[in-house]
Amino acid sequence: MNTISAGHRSYFPRGPGLGLRTLTLMFCALALILTDARGERLQLTREIMTTALTPLIWVASLPTRAGIAADRMQSRESLARDNAELRQRLMLLQVRAQKLDALEAENRRIRELLASREALDEKVLIAEIIAINQDPYRHQITLNKGIRDGVYRGQALVDAHGVLGQVVEVSPSLSQALLITDPDHGIPVEVNRTGLQTIAVGRGDGQGLKLPFLPSNADIKEGDLLVSSPLGGRFPAGYPVGRIHTLRHTAGEHFLEALAHPSAQLNQGRQALLVWSERRNTETPAADAEAAAINGGGDAAAPDMPPEAPTAAATP
Structure with a gap:
């Protein structure tokens, strides 16, 4: 029994209770706190302990990181x-x-x-521009209206700002129009300020018109508005065509050349207005379509045009 008791005491030694240990630790901690608060005596100890415990702190923070x-x-x-x-x-x-x-x-x-x-007082029809000629020397557009809609050769084409050109070819459902800036296009115009009658021809650059047959003493000046003339019977009168921006006097010549910007917004929209002339307003589109069907093709509309009007109106 003594042997067992001695062994038992060696495995489970009796010591101070838990309360005494806690009080001892609290006393030591309080002493350390007071000592640290009164000076920097424990600064070196703190640094050493911090350095020694850094790896442990880093390992402990690994899960969080x-x-x-x-x-x-x-x-x-x-x-x-x-x-x-x-x-x-x-x-x-x-x-x-x-x-x-x-x-x-x-x-x-x-x-x-x-x-x-x-x-407008004239009969008009809105047409869609579905194609533009890519040739830089040919200013033509294709419209989605044709003989079935009463479109005819020589018909005037305008937009909200002025004259665009005229129809030169017609098929049952499509038509081609020549713009006023094409070098083969000419349109009779008059100076709105003075009533001077002349011809405006396309310069071929897509942006300008020229008036090549003006007398040297013509009453015209920069800023004058050009409007369509009823001469030739193809274009209704009074539509804006362009505005003069340059006058050229050639020494020794009897003529004056004027340059103008078109009023219409060329190549800036997808719709245009087809305008019927006064003479065409008295005819029905059905009659035009019937005549075209009898003659077979877009040229059927040509005989109904005024005989004095060529394909490009008043081209010099």
């Missing part, structure tokens, strides 16, 4: 995915905005055409 890194990785992937989606949405919105801008501009041009249509 790993969690933070995983969260950052997920956040980065999520942000990259969100940014990609936002970029795609932005691209779609930009495309839609561009489409809306184009539709808004087109609607504005159509409203201008409709406004000019209401202001």
Whole structure:
């Protein structure tokens, strides 16, 4: 029994109770706190202990750091995915905005055409420009209206700002028009200020007109407005054609050349107005279509035109 008791005492030694140990630790901690508060005697000890425990602190913080890194990785992937989606949405919105801008501009041009249509006394028809001749020396456009719509050769073409040109070829459902800036196009005009009658010919650059047969003493000046003349019977009178911007006097010549900017907005829209002349207003489109069907082709409309009007009106 003594042997067992001695062994038992060696394995489970009796010592101070838990309360005494706690009080001892609290006393030591309080002493350290007071000593540290009164001076820097424990500064060196603190630094040594901090340096010695740094690896332990780093190892203890590994789980937290790993969690933070995983969260950052997920956040980065999520942000990259969100940014990609936002970029795609932005691209779609930009495309839609561009489409809306184009539709808004087109609607504005159509409203201008409709406004000019209401202001006109002549019979008119809105046509869509479906093609433009790519030849730099030929200024032609294709319209989606033809003989079936009553379109005829020599018919005037205008926009909301002035004369665009005239129809030169007609098929049952399409037609081709020659713009006033084409070098083969001529249009009788008059100076709105003085009533001077002359011919405006395309310069071939797509942007200008010239008046090559003016007398040297003609009453014309820069800024004068040119309007269409009824001479020839092809263009209705009074439509804006252009405005003079340059006058050229050649020494020893009896003529004066004037240059003008077209009033119409060439190559800036997709719609135009086909205008019937006064003589054509007395005829029905059905009669034109029937005559074209009998004669077989777009040239059927030509016999109904005034005999004095050539293909390009008043081309010199």
